[in-house]
Every structure is written in structure tokens, then in C-alpha cells.
Amino acid sequence: MADSSDHGSTTQLAVLGAFRAALRSPHYAALLAQALIDPGDVRTFADFQRLVPVIRKDQLFGSAVPFHRLCMDGTLPRVRSVMVSSGFSGRFTFAVATIDELRATVSAIDDELDRYFGTRQTPTLLINALAMGIHFPTRQPLAETGPRSDSVLHILEHFGPYFEQVIIVADPHVLKEIVDEGNHARIAWQARNVSFVAGGDWMPETLRSYIYAQTGIADDAHRVLIQTMGLTELGLNILAESRETIRLRRIASADARLRDALFPGAGAAVPSLFHYDPRRFHIESIPHPEGRELVFTSLLPRAVPMIRYATGDLGGVIAPQALADVLATCGHEALTPSLPLPCAWVCGRASTRTSAAAGLHAETLRHGLYSDPAVAAAVTGHFTVHTPAGSQRAAVQLRRGTTPSGALRAATQRALFSVAATDLPTDIYAYDDYPFGKALDHERKFSHLH
Secondary structure, X not given: OOOOOOXXXXXXXXXXXXXXXXXXXXXXXXXXXXXXXXXXXXXXXXXXXXXXXXXXXXXXXXXXXXXXXXXXXXXXXXXXXXXXXXXXXXXXXXEEEOHHHHHHHHHHHHHXXXXXXXXXXXOEEEEEXXXXXXXXXXXXXXXXXXXXXXHHXXXXXXXXXXXXXXXXXXXXXXXXXXXXXXXXXXXXXXXXXXXXXXXXXXXXXXXXXXXXXXXXXXXXXXXXXXXXXXXXXOEEEEEEOOHHHHHHHHHHHHXXXXXXXXXXXXXXXXXXXXXXXXXXEEEEEEEEOOEEEEEEEEOOOOOOOOXXXXXXXXEEEEOHHHHXXXXXXXXXXXXXXXOOOOEEEEEEEHHHHEOOOOOOEHHHHHHHHOOOHHHHHHEEEEEEEEXXXXXXXXXXXXXXXXXXXXHXXXXXXXXXXXXXXXXXXXXXXXXXXXXXXXXXXXXXXXXXXX
């Protein structure tokens, strides 16, 4: 289906306003001058789309650019918080926030938590198991453990009984580790009313199915695993699932016609499907050698303006009416989301998507790895495509306490490449014998290409 990023005249006026305000950033104004763009020529939304250049990470966060030159009026504001990215791409990005911006973020996060989980009426404990340094701003009771499953489970055991529900926020791989170790410790997920929020990395639908099965979550249950997406330089929770988009993604994973209509060109691994607020961001989908790429324009006042910022995330944009039309055509009209918000879908990061010269993609392999519940239970989720002696192979890490065997190796290879165009010889390793990425502390994202 055709992408649409036009959400009405109000959004178009907001985009033009954000562009004009961004001219107060000395570095952004210099980037336009280098591109030979006269800001005075950008008078309409069509001018914006035609003339304003797409900006990439290295243009804003190059080592030679002092941070204050990125800021409005060339002045670092009164900073209350400094945030830094994981550096996975090879270049760190930064964001700063004033006290007013932090207060606004807290209010927005709390509103979302209440919408998803009814936190204003239900005494709730949040456990933040994201990488250290990623603060989860909220007025809700909060335990910040970092990505340590043992700490999470101890908090859940000792403090969970004092609350009516618990929400654990973590990277998808960490969530799996928490669930696997929690089951070993006989955690009663349902009795503790535990839900999950995944962020920080792409989550295959097969992993959600695995976690649902391991924790007793059903598609129509109050408890849920919701995925969100944020970027340091743009903010937390830019994109977020709803129960309705989760249901759509799960149905699309089993309905090829619906999957191809919603996510053209995305392949067999069903992309993530999110809502976003067009009052906060204008999102475009532009051509890219690997498909289409998302481009963000921030519409809210901020220290560092973000205008047509390409993140490297591959995906598309779906306007509410376009989504309704596709669902009606595919016989799923009853699944049309009640939220009148546009959606964006994401199928991976361009800079890390290709995991092998043979055209294998990390997201496709992740989707396959968790497709066999027995294999999913045996692995950590970490795998590497490497080239020993000039011949490509795959290596998969097993969970602690799991012993390699020929049968498990064969099952792992079948699962890993179950939706890929080709396969590779596959080796499985006991946890401590895995030869790649010895420091698997979840503080850094894992590279699948060695």
C-alpha cells in the first residue's frame, strides 16, 4: 500500500513552524547553507518536502561540532538532564532536557502508562531493567535495576506483593532472560499481575508469543507485553504499540495477504506496528536501497531541533483511513484501531540489518530463532554470522545450564533459517563457550555480524 505522511493542514503548519524555528540553530542554518537552500524559498509544505534536506546522524553529531551550536540561538540551555545513546552505530548521539521538558516527559509517560495499564487507579510498581543510564521518568513507584535479571526477580519477590500490578521495562533479550530465570525460580507471573514493556531493540513477534506462553498472557488478557520505540536524540516513547496494533501484528504474522498489504516489501518477518502522535512528530517514509526509511521532524519546542532527521530505521507510515481501507479489503474491518492516530511500521535498522553477504537479515533470523518454542527455551537469543576460513557459518549461544547436542543443533539451524531465503551451517555453544561477545551484560547492543 502507498505510504502517507500527510495528516492534515494543522500538521503541515506545525512542520513549517518547526522548520522556521530551527533556523535559530547555528549548525542547522549552516547545513542548509551548505546544501544551497535559501530558507525563504520554503513557503509551503510542498516546498518543505521538495527543498529541505534529509539530515543524518553524522551531520549533527560529528566530533568537530560543539554541542552548543546545535542548540537554539547557539546557547546550551539550563540543563537538567543529559542523555547519551548506546553508541551501537559507532557514533554517540546526545540530548539535553530542561526542567520544563522533563516535567512534560513525565506527564506524557504517566498518561501512556495509565492508558495502557490503568496505573492511576491500580497501585503499580515499575521495574526499569533498561541499560544503566536510561532513566524512565515517571511519578509511579519505580525500581531501577539496570539489565540484571537477578535484581529484577529479587525486587519482584520482595516488593511485588505490596502492589496490585508490576510492570517490567527492558530490552526484549533481557525480558526473555528475566522470564526464563523467573520460571526457574517458580515466579507466579499471573498471580503477581506482571506485564512487560519492551524497548531498546526490535522484537520479533515469535518472541512475544514465547513470552506469552511462558508467563500465561493471552491475547485478550489484561496483562500484556507492549513494545515501544525511542531514540536518545528524539526522545522516549516516540512510537508505541496499543493492544489493537499488537492484535493486528499477530494476525498479520499468520496472514500473508494482510502482511504484504500492510508492510509492502518488508519480507516474511512481520514488522513492528506502532501508533504515534502527529502533534509531536511528523514522520515520512522515503526511498532507501533496502526499501523505505523513516524520517522524523520534531514538532515540539526543544533545545536541539530535529528537522527531517533520518534515523536509519526501515519502515513506512500508514494514515488512519489508509489502514482502515487495507483492513476492509483484506476482510479484517473489525480490527480497525479505535485510536484515530497514524501508524508507523519498523522492520529493522539499515546500518545493522544485513547480517551476511548472502542477503540474510538479522531481523529475519531473530524471527526464526524464536519460532520453535523448544529452541527458544534453550537459547539466549544471541547469534552471530561469521566467516571462518572464508566460509560463512552461524553460531548460537545456549542458556546457562543447557547442554549442546546434535538434535538441538539441528533444531536450532532449522528454526534460525526457517523464514530466510537460505541457510548456513550452524554451531551451538554452551553459554560460557560462546566465542563472540564475551561481555554479554546487555549494556551494549549485540552485533550479529563478526
